[in-house]
């Protein structure tokens with residue numbers, strides 16, 4: 001009985017009008033049973049809309065009210081929450097935008113949503129104790145080749161094919177009340193970005209050149225330092241190699257992005 | 262039954278982290294939202310640790326879904342227990358409701374029918390949870406917008422049965438009593454007078470949106486005069502009960518919430534209830 005009542009009520013809240021749940025309710029006061037049920041389905045939809053709006057402030061502005069509403073309705077319909085926390089409710093939003101029209105016709109929308117979710121993931125990723133330059137120098141040389149330098153758990157790579165980050169930055173300035181022109185969407189060369197959380201617990205990002213991208217990917221894969229050096233040898237002449245590698249590693253150490261495994 | 266009186270508190274909201282750390286406001290305790298700290302690290306955990314050092318905390322959750330006919334969510338309870346180890350809260354609470362069915366989460370506090378079937382179901386689940394968490398829990402009465410035909414008793418009779426049989430305590434939300442009384446046409450004071458005085462461990466106070474024909478529990482306004490009056494009535498019946506203000510939307514600057522908390526304190530002081538922060542002693546006349 002209780003089970004049936006809960007299944008029918010939740011189905012009604014999610015939008016299944018066949019449930020006739022009105023019949024399960026006592027008629028009271030001046031408002032109808034339909035209206036009472038509507039209070040619950042409105043609360044359901046507005047809570048989830050608000051969650052998406054908070055997580056994806058920039059995307060919301062980029063889409064404009066109509067498309068945002070259409071996305072929210074479509075996403076809620078397709079992805080009822082299985083999470084205990086709303087923190088993860090919109091995790092599948094970038095994928096939804098990649099696969100569903102009209103959003104899928106504009107790949108930049110997917111990239112924008114993915115960028116915002118990657119920032120969110122970096123924001124509350126695990127804390128670790130970072131190593132610094134002195135820690136590295138203090139290591140006996142025979143330990144270097146086998147050394148595994150783990151990247152901070154907040155660090156992740158994202159690749160863009162459009163001027164997504166430029167648009168994101170302009171929209172952020174617009175939100176902050178600055179007078180900026182929002183660039184038009186254009187296809188660009190593939191760009192790799194490193195996204196991480198800094199010492200002040202704020203998220204940051206920077207573009208990576210090919211050597212940096214290889215380096216970061218190798219570290220993310222938890223490969224030993226000898227592997228890293230071998231890979232870097234494909235980017236730099238032997239005379240420069242050591243200095244270049246140390247430059248890159250120092251840069252990551254200074255950003256407190258490395259932990260010795 | 263001897264219950265701990267923590268004094269007068271506020272709900273911890275992210276907007277106020279910096280203010281609280283910089284000003285150390287005179288708040289006896291804070292209530293944190295458990296789900297906000299079920300993340301791995303970063304700012305939420307940094308501020309949580311800072312609060313743990315400075316104030317007594319209680320943990321308040323929304324996802325236990327204690328009344329659901331789905332299996333108990335052990336993943337959630339595991340996370341909750343882990344967080345309890347870190348926070349060492351004065352106590353933990355959730356709601357006398359269900360939030361999910363067939364593993365779909367409504368993210369809402371949905372009402373239960375008040376009858377024997379529900380009581381049996383709830384009592385066994387509360388006992389399981391209390392066993393697992395190795396402590397008794399508090400459950401809060403929710404605002405509701407409908408009455409099931411399946412209900413066979415009043416909400417307060419229902420709550421009394423649950424607390425008596427399961428050993429859990431009540432987090433009595435005074436505003437929720439008011440909201441439900443308006444939506445179902447019962448007397449809010451009868452609710453308070455009907456509750457077992459030994460079962461209450463904490464009060465919530467909050468604001469709502471009044472639409473005339475019905476009232477919605479929005480937590481986006483100040484506490485209204487009718488709810489203050491009910492609070493005074495509840496103090497008469499229950500004595501010194503840890504009280505806090507909940508604000509979840511349209512959140513004002515911290516001093517404004519502090520002023521509202523002090524309003525609760527002033528009402529209690531008039532009733533001879535005070536909390537001495539230095540000696541942790543408590544005085545009540547109930």
Ligand SMILES: [Fe+2]
Pocket residue numbers: 401434437465467507
């Ligand atoms: Fe409450």
